[in-house]
Amino acid sequence: MAAERLVVIGGDAAGMSAASQARRFKGPEELEIVAFERGDFASYSACGIPYWVGGDVERRDDLVARTPQEHRERAIDLRMRTEVLEIDTDRRRVRARDLDSGSETWTGFDKLVIATGARPVRPPLPGIDAPGVHGVQTLGDGQALIETLTRTSGGGRAVVVGAGYIGVEMAEALLKRGYEVTVLHRDEQPMATLDPDMGRLVHEAMDGLGITTVGAAAVTKILTGDDGRVRAVATDGAEYPADVVVLGIGVRPETALAEAAGLPLGPHGGLLTDLSMRVRGHEDIWAGGDCVEVLDLITGTTRHIALGTHANKHGQIIGANVGGDYGTFPGVVGTAVSKVCDREIARTGLREKDARAAGLQYVSATIESTGTAGYLPGARLMTVKMLAERRTGRLLGVQIVGGEGAAKRVDIAAVALTARMTVEQMTALDLGYAPPFSPVWDPVLVAARKATAAVRRAGW
Amino acid sequence: MAAERLVVIGGDAAGMSAASQARRFKGPEELEIVAFERGDFASYSACGIPYWVGGDVERRDDLVARTPQEHRERAIDLRMRTEVLEIDTDRRRVRARDLDSGSETWTGFDKLVIATGARPVRPPLPGIDAPGVHGVQTLGDGQALIETLTRTSGGGRAVVVGAGYIGVEMAEALLKRGYEVTVLHRDEQPMATLDPDMGRLVHEAMDGLGITTVGAAAVTKILTGDDGRVRAVATDGAEYPADVVVLGIGVRPETALAEAAGLPLGPHGGLLTDLSMRVRGHEDIWAGGDCVEVLDLITGTTRHIALGTHANKHGQIIGANVGGDYGTFPGVVGTAVSKVCDREIARTGLREKDARAAGLQYVSATIESTGTAGYLPGARLMTVKMLAERRTGRLLGVQIVGGEGAAKRVDIAAVALTARMTVEQMTALDLGYAPPFSPVWDPVLVAARKATAAVRRAGW
Numbered sequence: 001m002a003a004e005r006l007v008v009i010g011g012d013a014a015g016m017s018a019a020s021q022a023r024r025f026k027g028p029e030e031l032e033i034v035a036f037e038r039g040d041f042a043s044y045s046a047c048g049i050p051y052w053v054g055g056d057v058e059r060r061d062d063l064v065a066r067t068p069q070e071h072r073e074r075a076i077d078l079r080m081r082t083e084v085l086e087i088d089t090d091r092r093r094v095r096a097r098d099l100d101s102g103s104e105t106w107t108g109f110d111k112l113v114i115a116t117g118a119r120p121v122r123p124p125l126p127g128i129d130a131p132g133v134h135g136v137q138t139l140g141d142g143q144a145l146i147e148t149l150t151r152t153s154g155g156g157r158a159v160v161v162g163a164g165y166i167g168v169e170m171a172e173a174l175l176k177r178g179y180e181v182t183v184l185h186r187d188e189q190p191m192a193t194l195d196p197d198m199g200r201l202v203h204e205a206m207d208g209l210g211i212t213t214v215g216a217a218a219v220t221k222i223l224t225g226d227d228g229r230v231r232a233v234a235t236d237g238a239e240y241p242a243d244v245v246v247l248g249i250g251v252r253p254e255t256a257l258a259e260a261a262g263l264p265l266g267p268h269g270g271l272l273t274d275l276s277m278r279v280r281g282h283e284d285i286w287a288g289g290d291c292v293e294v295l296d297l298i299t300g301t302t303r304h305i306a307l308g309t310h311a312n313k314h315g316q317i318i319g320a321n322v323g324g325d326y327g328t329f330p331g332v333v334g335t336a337v338s339k340v341c342d343r344e345i346a347r348t349g350l351r352e353k354d355a356r357a358a359g360l361q362y363v364s365a366t367i368e369s370t371g372t373a374g375y376l377p378g379a380r381l382m383t384v385k386m387l388a389e390r391r392t393g394r395l396l397g398v399q400i401v402g403g404e405g406a407a408k409r410v411d412i413a414a415v416a417l418t419a420r421m422t423v424e425q426m427t428a429l430d431l432g433y434a435p436p437f438s439p440v441w442d443p444v445l446v447a448a449r450k451a452t453a454a455v456r457r458a459g460w
Numbered sequence: 461m462a463a464e465r466l467v468v469i470g471g472d473a474a475g476m477s478a479a480s481q482a483r484r485f486k487g488p489e490e491l492e493i494v495a496f497e498r499g500d501f502a503s504y505s506a507c508g509i510p511y512w513v514g515g516d517v518e519r520r521d522d523l524v525a526r527t528p529q530e531h532r533e534r535a536i537d538l539r540m541r542t543e544v545l546e547i548d549t550d551r552r553r554v555r556a557r558d559l560d561s562g563s564e565t566w567t568g569f570d571k572l573v574i575a576t577g578a579r580p581v582r583p584p585l586p587g588i589d590a591p592g593v594h595g596v597q598t599l600g601d602g603q604a605l606i607e608t609l610t611r612t613s614g615g616g617r618a619v620v621v622g623a624g625y626i627g628v629e630m631a632e633a634l635l636k637r638g639y640e641v642t643v644l645h646r647d648e649q650p651m652a653t654l655d656p657d658m659g660r661l662v663h664e665a666m667d668g669l670g671i672t673t674v675g676a677a678a679v680t681k682i683l684t685g686d687d688g689r690v691r692a693v694a695t696d697g698a699e700y701p702a703d704v705v706v707l708g709i710g711v712r713p714e715t716a717l718a719e720a721a722g723l724p725l726g727p728h729g730g731l732l733t734d735l736s737m738r739v740r741g742h743e744d745i746w747a748g749g750d751c752v753e754v755l756d757l758i759t760g761t762t763r764h765i766a767l768g769t770h771a772n773k774h775g776q777i778i779g780a781n782v783g784g785d786y787g788t789f790p791g792v793v794g795t796a797v798s799k800v801c802d803r804e805i806a807r808t809g810l811r812e813k814d815a816r817a818a819g820l821q822y823v824s825a826t827i828e829s830t831g832t833a834g835y836l837p838g839a840r841l842m843t844v845k846m847l848a849e850r851r852t853g854r855l856l857g858v859q860i861v862g863g864e865g866a867a868k869r870v871d872i873a874a875v876a877l878t879a880r881m882t883v884e885q886m887t888a889l890d891l892g893y894a895p896p897f898s899p900v901w902d903p904v905l906v907a908a909r910k911a912t913a914a915v916r917r918a919g920w
Contacts, residue, residue, distance in 0.1 A: 013900070045833065045835070045895065045900065047833075047893075047894060047895055047900075048833060048835060048836075048895050051833075051835075051836060051895055051896070056836055056837060057835050057836065057837075062835040063835060165894070169894075307893065308893065308900045309891070309893035309898075309900050309901070309902075310890075312900050312901060313887075313888065316909075327887075328888070329888060330885075330888050332890045333890045334890070335890045335891060335892050335893075336892065336893075336894075337892035337893065337894045337897050337898075338894050339894070339896055339897075344897075346892055348890070348892075373505065373507075373508060373511075375505070375508060375511075375517050375522040375523060376508075376511060376516055376517065377516060377517075405868070407892060407894075407897055408865070408868065408869070408892055408897055408898070409868070409871075410892050411869075411871065411872050411889075411891045411892055411902075412871050412872070412875055414889060414890050414891055414892070415872055415875035415876055415879065415881075415889055416875055416879075418879075418881075418885075418889060418890065419875065419876075419878075419879030419881065421875075421878075421879065425790075425878075427773075427787075428773065428788070428789060428790050429871075429874060429875055429878060430770075430792045430793045430794070430795045430808070430874050430878065431769070431795060431871045431874055432795050432796065432797035432806055432808075432867060432868055432870050432871055432874070433507075433767065433768065433769035433795075433796075433797065434507060434625070434629075434796075434797045434798050434799070434867075435505065435507055435508050435511055436511070436799055437797050437799075437804075437867055437868055438769075438797075438868070440473070440505065440507075440768045440769050440772050441769070441772060442769075442871075449776075
């Protein structure tokens, strides 16, 4: 029997996880694997870029999980700097261009994995392409930013546009590099993935670190100097001098190819799959990572969440299914963690506005506690906010802002959300207790108790 | 209507939580509360004693959550140094002796809470009562130990008997105080609450810290010097010189009073209650904390687990039920966390021998990973062992030994056990990911993947 051919579009987390996992199940005599990557790097941690820029990670290659050569040694024909331009689903082939030679070739597939990732939002503002204005989506972006920082070494003024995960992490990185950092963001508070009352705690923490945050700021243009380089960022009301600008405004699914091929897209522009990560209506086409929409297990709607951990899971599941094993990705509850210096930030499930949008009645409870027994020196404060459905008491979401040990506590809520627990059930959870790890009531339990009381008070 | 009277026996976590919670629901005009405590302290954190002895906590009173006076200000008639000698269930009264005056009085009750705690195992060995041999169960014990340590200040040789939670925590405390520490323990490896393969990791960590551990060691006597003070600990095979000895052999439920009153005890000597924490067969008698047995949610048997976090939950539930609200304690999954210096230790659910004793067929998977992205400096290794039921794939237990960030990950498994998840369901958990908090696959997910593969391999 001739080998089947698997074609993978996109050489990062989802695509190369799929290829590697498929290879584990099927050798080259059974399955030929060809992967196309238009960029210069494959299988790297984009999430690690802020820590490379900030200096915690020394070398770019530390962020590379597996080199192209290592993939090739596993009999994966990974073609770098080769961009897929067209997917022909009828004839089961893709057209790709070698970006160096310009030559184009058609490659047939029996099975196809689309892992084209996401592209950063880059508003068409005057000056946005000026030298000194940087995205931080790819390793190449990170490299370019570091070159700019090295140019202006010894610090200067940095403006970060956007105060989501990338924005706050880049603010920390630039602060560590000695910059005076200003973060401009659209919403009232930074970290709009939190409710504003919790975002305010992040705001206060950034203030305390000496990072200036400016809310409700709509950037109108990037101003340049005589040398053509960025010199300031203008909003409706003000100008912010800048030696370097980092854009962290968010990403959108990169699905132009898929759309042109007539594949189904969801409301956020991402590919729609079933839980085996097969593209809907296409038995032999899979998609995963930042280019797909995923099921929200709480609301039953689809969401677009660009996050390396999901991309890796998708890839692993696709690879198992392609390889003859099986797996499913049931969906997400919306967990995310981050930090800005020593302030940890976490969320899972629904915010108040998500609950309202989903037509759910809810109660909310916010508590302050410590990550360790309060009597231990250096006990760190944390604030936990918990939302529960009004009548049923079902957990809807948790947000945490606090010191060391705060963020990963959100995992307790992530599991409880997956299991559709009520906040009352959560009050009895047998969580790890010892003074260096938790007060006798873990902060999540304290929040669950307060939320339970709120559910009872609200009644049926 | 005359006020009802609630009598509480035992003034620590369970008893005083019950009293305080009941008081929140009912004022003194409705409910009179009398609490008896035979010791000198109430409402303190016994779990904090190792950190006080080790010097992290400066003052004894830092471990006191609420003073007797503070309880009295909340209209709780707390009688210190007053020991209850008899419970008369027929006439609904207790007989108590004032330990200072020796006078005895009967006090009637409408409702009774038994929170008599646990007593440390203290084998009747020659020399066990010699000066310099210390338990660490009560604040008074801690005070006496600190006095001994101050006597021999500048260090010396310490022998800890027992290598469970108290044993390893006291080994750390004594090491911090400058002692040469030897830990003698009965089993092959320290931390017998882990499987021996995981206990070996604790052993190695203790070796690395300079703590000598001696396994399979049965203490036969305590040897004393001419001054009558301890000078060594003898086992079958050897003598270990000691300036101070700490006993950490475990505890048993303190239920002599309850037994004499004919109340129902379980196989481990603890009181048996229903899930509202009512003593079985007695509508107006509750019990909680270290003197009760609790339901093991995995095996359906009862266990005795002396742990402050359970005692506080019991007290809170008893207080709510006594106060006219409601609550239940559904049971435990057996979560415990600890550390010895920078090595964290955690477990939940069943060990291999527990699974065998429960007649369960299981598969096991052990993995090594890091607590943060591996490319960040100082990424700490951790080992995670996961047990799953052979055919169903249901999670049975997790054990973790590793560096910073290891122990509290056990909470993920604690919630999953409560929700009766399979290890395959766990592979899809939406856990918090960002490089400073986790590799792209959280170690618990890696273990779940390996356990899932083992379940599949084992087949039906």
